[in-house]
Amino acid sequence: MRKRADFLAANGGLRTTTPGFILLIRDRKDADTSMRVGFTVTKKIGGAVIRNRMKRRFRALAREIVPTKGLAGADHIMIGRAKGVERDFGLLRSELASALDRLRP
Template sequence: MIQAAPPDTLPTLKKRAEFLAVAKGGRMPRRAFVLQAADVPGPPRIGYTVTKKVGNAVERNRIRRRLRAAVRAASDAARTDLDYVLIGRRGALSQDFSELTGDIRAGLQRASTAPSAGPRHGKRGARSKPTPVPKKQG
C-alpha cells in the first residue's frame, strides 16, 4: 500500500534523471547541506540525498530524516517554479533544529538556477603542464 505524502510537504523526486536535471542548476552550500535548484515546469518538488562518504547507513538515514522534518517546517517558502535537491552533510546532525530550518527556509527563498562559477568536477589540485625550458645553444 502506497502512503500519500502529508499535505504540508513538497512532492519528492524519485528518478535519477530528475536529480541529474536539478544538478545542472545553481548550488547553495551551507554547513548542514548543499541546496541545488533548477527551473523545471510543474509544481515544486524536492529530493534528498546523502553520499556514502558521510558515515554509516544509520547516520545517513538520521540526516535524511532531519532534513525532511526541517523542509516540512519550511515548505511554505519554496518557490513554485523550481525543483530542489538537498545533499546532506554531517553538520545536519549537530546543528540546532531551528537554525537548520532557518537555513532551509532562506535557501528555498533565495535559490538561484544559475550554475555556479567554475568546474564542479575534475581532479583536485590538478596542475597544468609545465612550460618547456628552451635548451641553451653553444
Template sequence: MLFTKESQPAADPQKNVLARLSSRNQFIAVSKGHRAFCKGLIVQALPQHPINGKKIRVGFTCSKKVGNAVTRNRAKRRLREVARTILPISGFSGWDYVLIGRVQTTVGVSFAELKADLRQALLTIHASTKI
C-alpha cells in the same frame, strides 16, 4: 521581493503538498541548476519545465561521507522534516529542489539552525534568479 508570474511562493501551504523527485535523471537535471551552501545542508534548485506542472518537487540525498547507514538515514529524516515545514511556505511553485546532507553537520546542528539554513538558502537561490 519581486516575483515573476511563473515563479511565486506557494500561496496556500496546506494545499501545496510536496512531490518527490525519484529518478536519477531528475536529480542530475537539478544538479545543473542553482546552488546554495549552508552549514547544515546544500540546496540545489531548478525551475521545472512547464509541462511538469506547478508543484514543488523535492529530493534528498546523503553520501557515504556523511556516515554509516544509520547516520545517513537520520540525516535524511531531518532533511525531510525541514523540507516539509519550510518548502511549502518559502519554496516557489514550479521548482525542483534537492537537499544534500553535509558531513557531520546535518545530524549535529540543532533543528532550528537547519530550518534557518534552508530559509537562507532559498533566499539566496531565488535572489540570484530574479530578472
C-alpha cells in the same frame, strides 16, 4: 523525487551552500506548479543509521518550509554535509529558509 535523471538535471540549476547541506533548485519550465523535493546523503557522511537520521531531519524541514518559501514549479534537492548530522534543528531550519530566500529570483 526518486529518479537519478531528475537529480542530475537539478545539478545544472541554482545552488547555495550552508554548513549543514547544499541546496540545489531547478526550474522545470513546465505547466506543473508543484514543488518536488529530493534528498541525498552519501556514505561519506556515515553509516545507514546516520544517513537515515539525516534524511528524516531533511524531510521534516522540507515539509515545514518548502511549501511556503519554495519556488513553484521547481525541483528542490538537499545534499547532506558532514556538519549537518549534529547541527541543531532550529539552526538547520533558519539556514534552509535563508537559502531559499537567497535563491529566489
